[in-house]
Amino acid sequence: MISVKNLTKYYADNLALDRVSFEVEAGDIVGFLGPNGAGKSTTMKIITCFLPPSAGRAKVAEYDIIDSPMEVRRRIGYMPENVPLYTEMRVREYLSFRAKIKDVPRKERTARIEQVMSRCWLTHVQRQTIGTLSKGYRQRVGLADAMVSDPEILILDEPTIGLDPNQVRQVRELVKELGQDHTVLVSTHILPEVEMICDRVIIINNGRIAMQDSLASLRKGSSKHVEYYLEVKGPADEVDRVLRTVEGITELSAHPVHHGGDDVAGFTFKAAREGGAAEAVAAKMVTSGWSVRELRRRERTLEDVFVEVVGRELPVSA
Numbered sequence: 001m002i003s004v005k006n007l008t009k010y011y012a013d014n015l016a017l018d019r020v021s022f023e024v025e026a027g028d029i030v031g032f033l034g035p036n037g038a039g040k041s042t043t044m045k046i047i048t049c050f051l052p053p054s055a056g057r058a059k060v061a062e063y064d065i066i067d068s069p070m071e072v073r074r075r076i077g078y079m080p081e082n083v084p085l086y087t088e089m090r091v092r093e094y095l096s097f098r099a100k101i102k103d104v105p106r107k108e109r110t111a112r113i114e115q116v117m118s119r120c121w122l123t124h125v126q127r128q129t130i131g132t133l134s135k136g137y138r139q140r141v142g143l144a145d146a147m148v149s150d151p152e153i154l155i156l157d158e159p160t161i162g163l164d165p166n167q168v169r170q171v172r173e174l175v176k177e178l179g180q181d182h183t184v185l186v187s188t189h190i191l192p193e194v195e196m197i198c199d200r201v202i203i204i205n206n207g208r209i210a211m212q213d214s215l216a217s218l219r220k221g222s223s224k225h226v227e228y229y230l231e232v233k234g235p236a237d238e239v240d241r242v243l244r245t246v247e248g249i250t251e252l253s254a255h256p257v258h259h260g261g262d263d264v265a266g267f268t269f270k271a272a273r274e275g276g277a278a279e280a281v282a283a284k285m286v287t288s289g290w291s292v293r294e295l296r297r298r299e300r301t302l303e304d305v306f307v308e309v310v311g312r313e314l315p316v317s318a
């Protein structure tokens with residue numbers, strides 16, 4: 001549905017996007033994740049034809065962004081990071097004005113406006129001027145604006161930024177719901193948000209795609225080695241010594257146990273997903289006379305992946 005190939009963008013001498021390529025399939029909810037200044041908004045502005053690329057191509061529903069910008073725009077609902085709103089207009093009036101600009105047929109306009117106002121929880125403020133709305137409500141107007149022409153594709157640039165926790169939850173639920181019948185590309189730097197909403201994630205860092213994968217396969221982890229967590233009732237030193245005799249275990253390290261009392265020891269180690277090392281550990285503990293309180297695989301979280309590909313220090317650019 002969206003196809004981006006070697007997209008490159010210079011702002012004067014500053015290389016903001018460096019040969020960015022990715023695909024978004026119809027019906028997907030894709031999280032576009034990256035630290036500040038990574039190039040998320042720049043990519044979105046190019047796909048939505050608000051900014052020309054320096055090189056590379058992008059297609060939306062088979063239409064090229066350079067050759068057919070009108071066709072592209074018609075198919076996309078875009079919520080930019082700074083929603084440009086006419087502060088002196090009333091909510092309903094603004095959405096009506098936007099629907100007209102977006103060529104929503106006159107007969108359908110009222111119904112569309114009612115529908116998006118209801119979905120974005122705006123009905124009760126429809127006669128309020130936008131300038132008097134709180135930040136969260138303005139975000140909702142931006143979202144309603146993106147949806148008013150009933151586009152197939154939604155491109156949302158950090159839709160939950162600046163919202164209170166309750167509104168964040170509501171907007172996430174709405175985006176997820178919209179994902180059932182739309183293709184969605186949503187940018188964020190909030191990792192749990194991606195885990196809650198998205199099927200796929202694209203991580204961008206320093207203008208380059210650092211990784212893209214489905215959340216399901218991310219959780220499984222691509223490597224055959226997985227981390228285990230072990231909690232045993234036994235003396236830490238001795239347990240450690242015995243663990244080191246188990247074949248196939250690497251990166252063994254003690255792990256503090258906060259709730260166990262003195263005789264409980266915690267460890268993490270790595271071992272092959274298949275191959276029986278975990279079973280061997282359990283057996284060794286039991287034959288040594290220590291009971292196993294917990295032994296579990298620790299699946300990789302999106303945060304682990306993010307730290308691997310972007311680094312712990314999040315670079316922040318002006």
Ligand SMILES: Nc1ncnc2c1ncn2[C@@H]1O[C@H](COP(=O)(O)OP(=O)(O)OP(=O)(O)O)[C@@H](O)[C@H]1O
Binds near residue numbers: 014035040043318
């Ligand atoms: N209009 C502009 N003129 C010059 N440089 C720009 C402009 N817009 C963005 N940049 C630069 O391009 C890079 C990418 O910026 P972009 O806004 O796309 O990042 P982002 O991932 O959306 O970041 P954030 O999470 O802070 O919104 C940054 O280095 C930024 O300083």
Ligand SMILES: [Mg+2]
Binds near residue numbers: 040
């Ligand atoms: Mg941005």
